[in-house]
Amino acid sequence: MLVEAGHFALALALGLSLIQFVVPLWGARSNDPVLMAVAPAAALAVLACLGFAFLSLTVAYVTSDFSVLNVVENSHSTKPMIYKISGVWGNHEGSMLLWVLILALFGAVVALARNSVPARLQANTLAVQGLVTVAFLLFILTTSNPFTRVVPMPAEGQDLNPLLQDLGLAIHPPLLYIGYVGFSICFAFACAALIDGRIDAVWARIVRPWTLGAWVFLTLGIAMGSYWAYYELGWGGWWFWDPVENASLMPWLAGTALVHSTVVMEKRDALKVWTILLAILTFSLSLLGTFLVRSGVLTSVHSFAVDPERGVFILGILVLFIGGSLTLFAWRAPLLKQGGLFAPVSREGALVLNNLFLATACATVFIGTLYPLALEVVTGDKISVGAPFFNFTFLPLVVPLLLLVPLGQTLAWKRGNFLGTAQRLYAVLGISLIATLALVAFRNGGPVAAPLGIGLGIYLILGSFNEIVTRSWSRGTPLASAWRKASGLPRSTWGTVLAHAGVGVTVIGIAATAWDAEGLGTLKIGDTMRAGAYEARLERVVPRQAANYREDVATLRISRGGRELGTVETMKRLYVTRGMPTTEAGIMTVGLSQVYVSIGEILPDGSIGMRIYHKPLVLLIWLGAVVMAAGGTLSLTDRRLRIGAPSRARAMQAASVPAE
Amino acid sequence: MVIWIILLAMTAAAVMVVLWPLSRHAAARGQADPDIQFYREQIAEIERDQERGALLPGEAEAAKAEAGRRLLRATGTQDEGFAALGEPALRRRRAVSALALSVVPILAIALYGAYGSPHIFDRPAMMASRPQAAAPDLDVAVTQIETHLAQNPQDGRGWEVLAPVYLRMGRVDDAVKAYGNALRILGENADRLSNYGEAMVLAGNGLISSEAQAAFEKAVALDKAAPKARFYLAKAAEQDGRTDKAKAAYEELLAVSPADAPWTPLVKEQLARLGAPQAAPAQGGEPQMGPEDILRMVSGLAERLESQGGSAEEWARLMRSYAVLGQRDKAEAAARRARQALAKDDAGLKTIETMARELKLTDAAQ
Known part of the structure; x- marks a missing residue:
C-alpha cells in the first residue's frame, strides 16, 4: 500500500509541478499577485509529494520489500542497514528520485524566502523550476520508474554493487546532487530575470547565496568522490580524469567562475550578461553530467544506441533546457543595460581574468571528455583521452590562474594600482621562494615539480592571509588592536581568504604526490617489502566471513627505521550474491601522510601479490577542499547574504562592519 | 478499495493546496521594496570601503553617484501597482481553479493508471496472505541454502545436498565446487568421489x-x-x-x-x-560418435582457426573436441598447428602443452 501511495504521490507531483510552471508565469505576465501566490504553495506541495514518495521507497528498502523491482535489483536482506538506506540512491532510478527531491527542496526554500525575493522574480523563478521538475518527473515515471513491482515476488534480492557498499559512496551522491541542483536554482533565477527583462545588482545579491551554497556542496561532493576512488579502487590514485569525474569537474569550474562573477555584478553592477550566461552554462553542464553518467553513453556509444530510451529522453531534456535558455538569452540579453565601468587593472579586471581562465579550463575538460565520444559516433573508433592530455592543457591554464589569485585579492575595485599591489606581496613571494629553495636543498634530488608546487601552495596560503594582515596591521600598530581590526573584517572577507588558502592546501597535497614511493612484490608470511622509508611485514592471512561477503584478510605490520607504527589490514572480498570481488586497501595515516597497502592476487602457493605506497601529505588534497568549502560557508553566513532578514540587517547597519 | 480511497484523499489535498491561495484576496505584501533598500545599503558600503582603502577616493565618489542614480530609478518605478482586482482578475482565477481541478487529478490518475499496480500489496501483507505450507520453488530453496552456507561454510551436509541441485540446474561449475567442499569437510567415500568426478566430466564437456x-x-x-x-x-x-x-x-x-x-x-x-567396425580411415567414413551438428561445429572451428588464427583457448578447445570424438590423429595435428600459430605466445603455448598432456597426446613431451 505504502509503495503504491508513494508511486501515486510521484504522479501527483507531476501534475502539481505543471501548475507550478504555468500559473505563476501567467500571473507574472498579467501582474496578478493572486496567481503568483500559487507558485510557493505549489512548490511546497511538490516537495511534500516527492518527500513522501522518497520515504515510501526508503521504507521498501529498509523492510526488504522484494515485490519492488528496484529493491530486488539493488538490495539484499543480509545487507547492513546503512547500505540498505544508501541503496535507495545507489542505483539509477533511486538517484533520479533523489535528484528531483532535492530540486523540490530548493524550490521550497525559494518559496519560503518571500521577504528577500521580489514577488515577480520569485514567481518566474519557481515557474522555471517547475518546468525542470516536470521534465525530470516525466523521465522518471516513463523510463526509470523506481516503483515497478514484480510478481511473483523473488525470495531474495540481487544485492547492491559491492563497490557502492561503502560509507563514502553513501554520502557522495547526495552532496554532489545538492551541488548540481543548487545550480538549477541559479539557472531558474537567470531565466526568470531574462523573462522579466530586469537584471541588476539586486538580482546578483539574491542569487549569490545559492551559487555559494551549491558550490560548497559540489566542492565537498567532488572531494568525497575523489577520496572514495583513492581508497576503494585500490590503485592509490586520487583523480583519474575519468569522464564521470570530469562530468562533475566541469560544473565546478563554471560554478567557481559564477561565484566570482556574481561578486562583480553585485558590487559594481557589471558583467551582467556574462553572469547570466554563466548561470545558464553551469546548470547546462550539470545536466550534461547527468546525461553522461545516466544514459550509459560512456560505457559504449553502442550500448546507448541499443537501448536508447533513457538516453534519448535525457538528450531531449538537455536540448530543451540548454537550447531554450540560450534562445531566451539571445533574445533578451541585448536588452540588458550596461552596468558600472572599470579600468583593466582593478579587482573587476582581475575577476574577469579569473573567469576567462576558468572558462577556458572548463572548455578544455569539455573537449577532452566529449571528443572521444564524438569520434566514436562518427568513425566508430574508440580512443581514450587520459591524464597526458589534461596535464598538457589543463595545468598550463591553472598555474597562471593560481599565481594571479593573491594579486587579484589585493587589488582595489574600479581602478587599482598594479605596482602598489605587487609591492604588498613582496614579502609573501620572498617567503615562498625561500621555502621552495629550502625544500630543493633539503630533499636533495628528487623531482623538481614537488618543491615548485609546494612553493606555489605556500604562496597561495600566505597571499590569502596577507590580505587580512595588510588591512588590519601596519608598522607600529599594537598587535591587540590589529587583531581587533582583523576579527572585525566581514565574514565574506575571511571566507575568501579561507577558500583561497584551501586551494593552496590542495595544491601542496597534489605537488607532494611527486614524492610518492611505491613498492610491488610477492610476499609470503613473514616477508617484508618497503616503500620509501616505510617497511611492511606480512603477519598473517586469514579468511573472514561477514553477512553478505567473505574475505581474505592480510595483516601487515608497518614500521619505519625499525620503529613499529602499528598494523593495517587489506582485504580481498567476494560478495556472494553478485559473485563480485573487491579489494579493500589498508591505509595507515601518519600525520598528513599515508601508508597505503593493497592486496593483489593470492597465488596457489600461499604467497600474495602486494602493493605498498608511501604518500606524503596526501591528506592535504582533500583537506584543502574541506577548507575551501569552509571558506564558502563562512562567506555564506555573512550578514549581507542572510536570507529573509533585510529589515534586521538594516537596523543593525549603524554598528555593522564593512561588507565585502 | 482502501487504496483508492487513500489515493483520492491525496488528490483532494493536492488540489486544495493550489486552490487555497486563489481563494484569498491579494494581501498586499508588507515588504519594503528590496531594490531601494539594496541601493541604500550599497551606498553605505561604498563609504566603508573607502575608509578601509578598498576603493580609491575618486572612484568611490563615482561609484556612489552611480548607485545614487539607480536608487532614484528604483524609487521611480515603485508604484507600478498590481492588477489583482476587477473582472479580468476574477476570470483568471476561475480559469486557474478549473486548471487545477482538472490537470492535477487527470494527469496523476492517467500516469498512475499506466504505470502503477494498485492490486499488489506490500510485502508483509503478501506474506500473510500466502499459505505458509506452500512448497517453495527450487530457486527460493537454493537461495536459502546458499545464504545459509555463506554463513556456515563448514556445513558439509549442506554442500552435499546443494551439489546435485546445481547439476540439475545446469550450474555445473558450482556443482564441482560444492562436491569439492563436501569432500573436504566430510571426508572421502566412493559415492562422493564418483559424484565429484562426474561433475568434473560434465564441466569438461564430457x-x-x-x-x-x-x-x-x-x-x-x-x-x-x-x-x-x-x-x-x-x-x-x-x-x-x-x-x-x-x-x-x-x-x-x-x-x-x-x-x-x-x-x-x-x-x-x-x-x-x-x-562395431571401428578403424575407419580418419578422412573417409563417417565417425560414429556424436550427432552431425557437433561435427559441423568442430570442423567450422578448425576451418576458422586454420584461416584466421585464434586464441590459445580456441586451439585447446579444438584439440579437446577431436580427442572426445576419438580422432586422436586430428587432435595431434591440431596441437602441431597450434604450436606453429602460437610460436610467439609463451602463455598460449603453455595452455596448448597443458592440454596436450591432459589428452595424453603422443608428442606432448616437449
Missing part, C-alpha cells in the same frame, strides 16, 4: 580430465563395486584410444552388476558401439 580420473580411481580403491566410477574409468580408457582396455572394463562392469541394474542398458550400448 572429457575425462586427469583430475576426474584420479577421483574415480580413488573411488574404486575405496569400493571395488562403485559402478559410476568404473563406468567413467572405462570411458576414460576409450578416450585415451585404448579400445581393448575400455571394452574389457565395460564387460567387467556388466559382469559384477545385477542384471536389472539401471546402468546396464547404457553399458551395453557402449559395448555395441565399440564392437
Whole structure:
C-alpha cells in the first residue's frame, strides 16, 4: 500500500509541478499577485509529494520489500542497514528520485524566502523550476520508474554493487546532487530575470547565496568522490580524469567562475550578461553530467544506441533546457543595460581574468571528455583521452590562474594600482621562494615539480592571509588592536581568504604526490617489502566471513627505521550474491601522510601479490577542499547574504562592519 | 478499495493546496521594496570601503553617484501597482481553479493508471496472505541454502545436498565446487568421489580430465563395486584410444552388476558401439560418435582457426573436441598447428602443452 501511495504521490507531483510552471508565469505576465501566490504553495506541495514518495521507497528498502523491482535489483536482506538506506540512491532510478527531491527542496526554500525575493522574480523563478521538475518527473515515471513491482515476488534480492557498499559512496551522491541542483536554482533565477527583462545588482545579491551554497556542496561532493576512488579502487590514485569525474569537474569550474562573477555584478553592477550566461552554462553542464553518467553513453556509444530510451529522453531534456535558455538569452540579453565601468587593472579586471581562465579550463575538460565520444559516433573508433592530455592543457591554464589569485585579492575595485599591489606581496613571494629553495636543498634530488608546487601552495596560503594582515596591521600598530581590526573584517572577507588558502592546501597535497614511493612484490608470511622509508611485514592471512561477503584478510605490520607504527589490514572480498570481488586497501595515516597497502592476487602457493605506497601529505588534497568549502560557508553566513532578514540587517547597519 | 480511497484523499489535498491561495484576496505584501533598500545599503558600503582603502577616493565618489542614480530609478518605478482586482482578475482565477481541478487529478490518475499496480500489496501483507505450507520453488530453496552456507561454510551436509541441485540446474561449475567442499569437510567415500568426478566430466564437456580420473580411481580403491566410477574409468580408457582396455572394463562392469541394474542398458550400448567396425580411415567414413551438428561445429572451428588464427583457448578447445570424438590423429595435428600459430605466445603455448598432456597426446613431451 505504502509503495503504491508513494508511486501515486510521484504522479501527483507531476501534475502539481505543471501548475507550478504555468500559473505563476501567467500571473507574472498579467501582474496578478493572486496567481503568483500559487507558485510557493505549489512548490511546497511538490516537495511534500516527492518527500513522501522518497520515504515510501526508503521504507521498501529498509523492510526488504522484494515485490519492488528496484529493491530486488539493488538490495539484499543480509545487507547492513546503512547500505540498505544508501541503496535507495545507489542505483539509477533511486538517484533520479533523489535528484528531483532535492530540486523540490530548493524550490521550497525559494518559496519560503518571500521577504528577500521580489514577488515577480520569485514567481518566474519557481515557474522555471517547475518546468525542470516536470521534465525530470516525466523521465522518471516513463523510463526509470523506481516503483515497478514484480510478481511473483523473488525470495531474495540481487544485492547492491559491492563497490557502492561503502560509507563514502553513501554520502557522495547526495552532496554532489545538492551541488548540481543548487545550480538549477541559479539557472531558474537567470531565466526568470531574462523573462522579466530586469537584471541588476539586486538580482546578483539574491542569487549569490545559492551559487555559494551549491558550490560548497559540489566542492565537498567532488572531494568525497575523489577520496572514495583513492581508497576503494585500490590503485592509490586520487583523480583519474575519468569522464564521470570530469562530468562533475566541469560544473565546478563554471560554478567557481559564477561565484566570482556574481561578486562583480553585485558590487559594481557589471558583467551582467556574462553572469547570466554563466548561470545558464553551469546548470547546462550539470545536466550534461547527468546525461553522461545516466544514459550509459560512456560505457559504449553502442550500448546507448541499443537501448536508447533513457538516453534519448535525457538528450531531449538537455536540448530543451540548454537550447531554450540560450534562445531566451539571445533574445533578451541585448536588452540588458550596461552596468558600472572599470579600468583593466582593478579587482573587476582581475575577476574577469579569473573567469576567462576558468572558462577556458572548463572548455578544455569539455573537449577532452566529449571528443572521444564524438569520434566514436562518427568513425566508430574508440580512443581514450587520459591524464597526458589534461596535464598538457589543463595545468598550463591553472598555474597562471593560481599565481594571479593573491594579486587579484589585493587589488582595489574600479581602478587599482598594479605596482602598489605587487609591492604588498613582496614579502609573501620572498617567503615562498625561500621555502621552495629550502625544500630543493633539503630533499636533495628528487623531482623538481614537488618543491615548485609546494612553493606555489605556500604562496597561495600566505597571499590569502596577507590580505587580512595588510588591512588590519601596519608598522607600529599594537598587535591587540590589529587583531581587533582583523576579527572585525566581514565574514565574506575571511571566507575568501579561507577558500583561497584551501586551494593552496590542495595544491601542496597534489605537488607532494611527486614524492610518492611505491613498492610491488610477492610476499609470503613473514616477508617484508618497503616503500620509501616505510617497511611492511606480512603477519598473517586469514579468511573472514561477514553477512553478505567473505574475505581474505592480510595483516601487515608497518614500521619505519625499525620503529613499529602499528598494523593495517587489506582485504580481498567476494560478495556472494553478485559473485563480485573487491579489494579493500589498508591505509595507515601518519600525520598528513599515508601508508597505503593493497592486496593483489593470492597465488596457489600461499604467497600474495602486494602493493605498498608511501604518500606524503596526501591528506592535504582533500583537506584543502574541506577548507575551501569552509571558506564558502563562512562567506555564506555573512550578514549581507542572510536570507529573509533585510529589515534586521538594516537596523543593525549603524554598528555593522564593512561588507565585502 | 482502501487504496483508492487513500489515493483520492491525496488528490483532494493536492488540489486544495493550489486552490487555497486563489481563494484569498491579494494581501498586499508588507515588504519594503528590496531594490531601494539594496541601493541604500550599497551606498553605505561604498563609504566603508573607502575608509578601509578598498576603493580609491575618486572612484568611490563615482561609484556612489552611480548607485545614487539607480536608487532614484528604483524609487521611480515603485508604484507600478498590481492588477489583482476587477473582472479580468476574477476570470483568471476561475480559469486557474478549473486548471487545477482538472490537470492535477487527470494527469496523476492517467500516469498512475499506466504505470502503477494498485492490486499488489506490500510485502508483509503478501506474506500473510500466502499459505505458509506452500512448497517453495527450487530457486527460493537454493537461495536459502546458499545464504545459509555463506554463513556456515563448514556445513558439509549442506554442500552435499546443494551439489546435485546445481547439476540439475545446469550450474555445473558450482556443482564441482560444492562436491569439492563436501569432500573436504566430510571426508572421502566412493559415492562422493564418483559424484565429484562426474561433475568434473560434465564441466569438461564430457572429457575425462586427469583430475576426474584420479577421483574415480580413488573411488574404486575405496569400493571395488562403485559402478559410476568404473563406468567413467572405462570411458576414460576409450578416450585415451585404448579400445581393448575400455571394452574389457565395460564387460567387467556388466559382469559384477545385477542384471536389472539401471546402468546396464547404457553399458551395453557402449559395448555395441565399440564392437562395431571401428578403424575407419580418419578422412573417409563417417565417425560414429556424436550427432552431425557437433561435427559441423568442430570442423567450422578448425576451418576458422586454420584461416584466421585464434586464441590459445580456441586451439585447446579444438584439440579437446577431436580427442572426445576419438580422432586422436586430428587432435595431434591440431596441437602441431597450434604450436606453429602460437610460436610467439609463451602463455598460449603453455595452455596448448597443458592440454596436450591432459589428452595424453603422443608428442606432448616437449
